[in-house]
Amino acid sequence: MFKKLSRSAVPAAVLVAAAAAALAPASASASASASASASAESAPLSSARIAAHFDLPKGQTPENLAPAPDGAVYVTFAKARQIAKVSPNGTTRILATLPEPADGGVHTPALGFPLTTGIVRAHDGTLYFLYATGTPDLTGVWRLRPGGRPQRIAALPANGLPNGLALDPRTRTLYVTDSVLGTIWSVPTTGGTPTAWSTAPELASTGFLGANGLRLHNGAVWATNLDKGTVLRVPVLPDGRAGRVRTAATGLPGIDDFAFTGRGDQLLAALNGPGQVVLVRPGGSHSIVLTQADGLRNPTSIALRGNTVHVTSAAYVTAQDPNLLLAHLNR
Numbered sequence: 001m002f003k004k005l006s007r008s009a010v011p012a013a014v015l016v017a018a019a020a021a022a023l024a025p026a027s028a029s030a031s032a033s034a035s036a037s038a039s040a041e042s043a044p045l046s047s048a049r050i051a052a053h054f055d056l057p058k059g060q061t062p063e064n065l066a067p068a069p070d071g072a073v074y075v076t077f078a079k080a081r082q083i084a085k086v087s088p089n090g091t092t093r094i095l096a097t098l099p100e101p102a103d104g105g106v107h108t109p110a111l112g113f114p115l116t117t118g119i120v121r122a123h124d125g126t127l128y129f130l131y132a133t134g135t136p137d138l139t140g141v142w143r144l145r146p147g148g149r150p151q152r153i154a155a156l157p158a159n160g161l162p163n164g165l166a167l168d169p170r171t172r173t174l175y176v177t178d179s180v181l182g183t184i185w186s187v188p189t190t191g192g193t194p195t196a197w198s199t200a201p202e203l204a205s206t207g208f209l210g211a212n213g214l215r216l217h218n219g220a221v222w223a224t225n226l227d228k229g230t231v232l233r234v235p236v237l238p239d240g241r242a243g244r245v246r247t248a249a250t251g252l253p254g255i256d257d258f259a260f261t262g263r264g265d266q267l268l269a270a271l272n273g274p275g276q277v278v279l280v281r282p283g284g285s286h287s288i289v290l291t292q293a294d295g296l297r298n299p300t301s302i303a304l305r306g307n308t309v310h311v312t313s314a315a316y317v318t319a320q321d322p323n324l325l326l327a328h329l330n331r
Contacts, residue, residue, distance in 0.1 A: 041294050042287065044261075044279070045309060045327040048294040052090035052324040060084075060092070061322050062312035064129075064165070064257060066121040067305040073324065075312060076116040076129055083116065083129060083144060086324055096150045098131050099138065107134030109161050109180040110209060114138070118165030118176070118214065128153075128174055128189070130162040141165075141174060141187050141194075153191030157181060164214030164223065164257065171240070177203070177211035177223055184211060184221060184234065184242070197221075198242035202232050213257035213301075218265065222248070224255045231258070231269070231280060249284035257301040259309075261329060268309065270299035275318070277302065277311060290327065297321050307331060 041048045054060035059080030066074045071088040081098040098116060105114030119129040127144040139162065141154040156162050156176065164177035175197065176185040182204035186197040203211040206227040213224040221234045229252040235243030254273030261268060265282040277290035277299060290296055290311065297313040297320060307329045315322040
């Protein structure tokens with residue numbers, strides 16, 4: 001199936017891998033049983049609606065998002081190499097377009113085209129985000145201050161694919177998943193040389209993309225592995241080093257980004273190949289809470305602001321209606 005898709009039809013690593021993982025024989029039964037359990041929004045979510053539609057021909061494929069205090073969200077448009085702000089009324093404003101690599105990004109690992117991926121917002125309004133190009137001059141962690149221009153603050157290996165991003169404001173540390181190198185990097189918010197914080201085998205891919213989504217929660221760095229369909233917990237030791245990895249959940253084909261609900265280790269995760277959002281409970285059991293019937297089109301990222309759940313869909317495989325969906329979390 002995927003060999004028949006053109007490069008323009010599959011503009012981001014995360015979705016191609018998710019769809020491929022969803023079609024893998026080991027995941028097929030899990031996906032089928034999950035699909036049978038829900039056809040539209042399910043508890044604890046309600047009132048799902050599409051808040052913004054994006055322009056696919058312009059490359060507006062939302063890969064990741066970060067909430068803003070004013071009710072807006074910041075998103076990365078992977079294919080367009082852009083950072084944008086989506087207002088509460090659905091208006092989209094482009095804040096920055098990153099430079100295209102001299103070779104067009106043909107050496108970007110696993111994909112062959114450049115893309116913007118993870119994004120976070122600091123309390124002062126500074127945005128940090130990731131750019132993967134396959135070239136040493138552009139691949140890495142970037143920063144955009146309010147009213148400023150994008151600037152790379154840390155180079156990451158050109159043979160890797162930086163994907164998920166999380167910020168620890170207490171230590172002023174950024175954590176980055178590398179989906180190709182199977183690594184979690186740490187980088188000071190001031191920039192500089194990255195440190196390979198964890199290279200545990202649980203982060204490695206099985207042939208396409210491994211470590212993907214990333215969050216900080218309850219004294220640990222949490223990550224997903226797209227190829228393996230897992231959620232991983234990596235404790236942050238007192239000295240800042242990575243502890244032993246624990247697999248918190250399995251059987252999640254095509255898992256991408258995720259967000260904690262505020263109830264302990266319970267989380268919501270985007271399965272972009274199957275086009276679903278699932279609720280993952282402590283202990284690893286999970287159930288579907290949103291589907292394509294709610295408007296999901298290859299969901300990539302999830303964020304919470306209060307009781308509002310934000311889900312971006314990039315339509316990488318469906319090639320229809322990339323969007324931002326909102327739902328209410330009933331606590």
